Amino acid sequence: MNTDRRASAGFRLIVTGGGTGGHTYPALTAIRTLQARLAAEGRTLDVLWIGTEDGLEARVAPAEGIAFTTVATGKIRRSSNPLKMVSPANVRDMARVPLGVAQARKVVAGFRPDVVLATGGYVAVPAGLAARMCRCPLVLHEQTVRLGLANRKLAGSATRIAVSSESSLPLLPEAVRGIAVVTGNPIRPEVLVGHADKAIAALGLDGFDRRLPTVYVTGGAQGAQQINEVVMGALPWLLERANVIHQCGPANVEGLRGHAAALPRVLADRYHVTGFVGPELPDVLALADVVISRSGAGTLAELTALGKPAVFLPLASSAGNEQAHNARHLQESGAAVALLGEVTADRLRDATGPLLTDPARRAAMAERARAHGRPDAADRLVDVLLSAATG
Numbered sequence: 334m335n336t337d338r339r340a341s342a343g344f345r346l347i348v349t350g351g352g353t354g355g356h357t358y359p360a361l362t363a364i365r366t367l368q369a370r371l372a373a374e375g376r377t378l379d380v381l382w383i384g385t386e387d388g389l390e391a392r393v394a395p396a397e398g399i400a401f402t403t404v405a406t407g408k409i410r411r412s413s414n415p416l417k418m419v420s421p422a423n424v425r426d427m428a429r430v431p432l433g434v435a436q437a438r439k440v441v442a443g444f445r446p447d448v449v450l451a452t453g454g455y456v457a458v459p460a461g462l463a464a465r466m467c468r469c470p471l472v473l474h475e476q477t478v479r480l481g482l483a484n485r486k487l488a489g490s491a492t493r494i495a496v497s498s499e500s501s502l503p504l505l506p507e508a509v510r511g512i513a514v515v516t517g518n519p520i521r522p523e524v525l526v527g528h529a530d531k532a533i534a535a536l537g538l539d540g541f542d543r544r545l546p547t548v549y550v551t552g553g554a555q556g557a558q559q560i561n562e563v564v565m566g567a568l569p570w571l572l573e574r575a576n577v578i579h580q581c582g583p584a585n586v587e588g589l590r591g592h593a594a595a596l597p598r599v600l601a602d603r604y605h606v607t608g609f610v611g612p613e614l615p616d617v618l619a620l621a622d623v624v625i626s627r628s629g630a631g632t633l634a635e636l637t638a639l640g641k642p643a644v645f646l647p648l649a650s651s652a653g654n655e656q657a658h659n660a661r662h663l664q665e666s667g668a669a670v671a672l673l674g675e676v677t678a679d680r681l682r683d684a685t686g687p688l689l690t691d692p693a694r695r696a697a698m699a700e701r702a703r704a705h706g707r708p709d710a711a712d713r714l715v716d717v718l719l720s721a722a723t724g
């Protein structure tokens with residue numbers, strides 16, 4: 334990858350953000366969409382991603398052939414108890430922020446981007462501040478309804494703030510509302526074009542009964558202990574009515590497979606446990622008739638773009654309780670079922686049962702979910718990047 338400005342007439346982009354899939358995939362999609370837009374005009378894209386060593390972006394960016402570098406970061410460990418926020422680990426990490434800013438400033442000054450895109454996650458703070466210091470246009474993208482911690486810190490330095498839904502606008506600090514634009518949350522384009530049969534072949538799901546609906550259970554990249562436990566509690570009831578693909582987090586696979594070994598053979602054949610769903614994710618989503626999931630912004634954007642009936646178990650400790658807000662918002666228009674508060678296997682059965690037995694009900698919910706989807710979000714974000722770059 335060419336990072337020398339003099340040798341290239343290409344558009345130059347720095348992307349920063351990551352940690353989780355929710356911050357990483359919108360950035361990746363924006364890069365690919367911008368690349369395609371420029372290529373259609375006979376132009377090239379030089380891109381550099383500033384991320385963290387241990388975030389998902391450290392795997393995703395190099396695998397996509399994107400130049401990747403890291404800077405020191407100060408991770409903030411959230412806690413509902415304000416006293417716990419002043420933990421020794423937080424104090425130590427905050428002290429790393431100035432170092433990160435100095436490192437990022439050197440990177441930004443050397444690369445001289447036309448625009449910097451920050452998609453959230455704590456690494457975005459030093460890189461975003463460095464953009465401001467180097468007088469580079471800075472575009473923030475917020476996936477969730479309320480600005481995340483990193484984007485709140487950077488809002489005052491931003492050229493434009495791209496948000497994922499209209500409902501974010503009144504929640505923005507008044508001083509920055511004028512630079513906000515609604516783009517939606519970009520999803521990977523391949524997510525929209527999966528094939529159910531390919532999921533069967535790739536995951537070896539020959540034991541699935543195709544006369545039954547298929548449920549995809551997902552807890553996010555690390556899996557979700559709560560979802561795993563509630564789903565376990567609802568087996569074998571669930572497997573008597575559906576095939577189940579259960580994405581449980583890499584650390585939980587052995588335990589769940591052990592549990593599944595005790596099921597009668599015919600039910601065990603309909604149960605597929607996996608730690609993480611990689612490139613076959615679009616095919617798994619295509620196969621799924623119902624999704625049981627956390628309500629992170631990335632997952633929501635995908636499920637609504639596809640129009641998938643969903644039962645959400647929001648992460649209670651998500652920042653500003655935004656996952657509960659996301660799920661409730663869809664439930665209000667009949668686009669999903671939100672299980673708020675304590676969730677038991679009984680509640681999961683009550684919420685999922687009608688969707689499994691009634692295809693018309695599934696179709697109606699799918700239609701209402703699709704009305705919330707924004708499959709053109711990446712294009713809109715690219716418009717914002719290009720206009721910010723030209724001032």
Ligand SMILES: CC(=O)N[C@H]1[C@@H](OP(=O)(O)OP(=O)(O)OC[C@H]2O[C@@H](n3ccc(=O)[nH]c3=O)[C@H](O)[C@@H]2O)O[C@H](CO)[C@@H](O)[C@@H]1O
Nearest residue numbers: 353354355356476553554580609610614629630631632651
């Ligand atoms: C714990 C935490 O801080 N969660 C936040 C995090 O969500 P987090 O990143 O955990 O979850 P999201 O729903 O936003 O995104 C997950 C992404 O990972 C993908 N995926 C997941 C599992 C898997 O096996 N394979 C796979 O590819 C999903 O399809 C999706 O694209 O950022 C979101 C912002 O974007 C917030 O809304 C969430 O509250």
